[in-house]
Amino acid sequence: MKPIAIPLAIGFIYAIFYLITGFGIPCPFKAVTGLYCPGCGISRMFMHMLRFDFPAAFSSNCVVFCALPFFAAGVVRHCCKYIRCGVREISRLENALIIILIVILLIFAVVRNIFPIDILVP
Numbered sequence: 440m441k442p443i444a445i446p447l448a449i450g451f452i453y454a455i456f457y458l459i460t461g462f463g464i465p466c467p468f469k470a471v472t473g474l475y476c477p478g479c480g481i482s483r484m485f486m487h488m489l490r491f492d493f494p495a496a497f498s499s500n501c502v503v504f505c506a507l508p509f510f511a512a513g514v515v516r517h518c519c520k521y522i523r524c525g526v527r528e529i530s531r532l533e534n535a536l537i538i539i540l541i542v543i544l545l546i547f548a549v550v551r552n553i554f555p556i557d558i559l560v561p
C-alpha cells in the first residue's frame with residue numbers, strides 16, 4: 440500500500456499548492472529542448488479533472504486522458520490480484536499493454552511537435 444500512498448499524498452499536496460498559488464511545476468524537458476514531452480499538460484489535466492472540466496482536461500493531454508481509465512483499471516486489477524493471491528508480477532498481457540502505451544506516448548510526443556494542431560498542444 441505504501442508504493443501507492445506516497446505518490447498519491449505527493450500529488451494531493453501538489454494539487455492543493457497549485458490550487459492555492461496557481462503555480463505549477465514547469466516541464467524540464469520543454470524548458471531544455473523547447474519541445475513538448477508526452478506528459479506535457481498532465482498537471483493541468485488533473486487540475487481540470489478536479490474541477491470536473493473534462494473537455495479542458497482532454498485538451499490538456501488527450502492521450503493520457505484517454506489512457507487513464509485503462510491505467511486505473513489495470514492498477515485496481517493488479518492490487519486485487521495481489522490481495523487475493525499475493526502475486527506481485529505483472530502478466531505477459533499487462534507487460535505488452537504497458538509497452539504499447541509507451542509506444543503510443545512516444546508517437547504522440549513526435550506528432551505533437553511536428554504538427555502543431557490545437558488538440559495536441561497543451
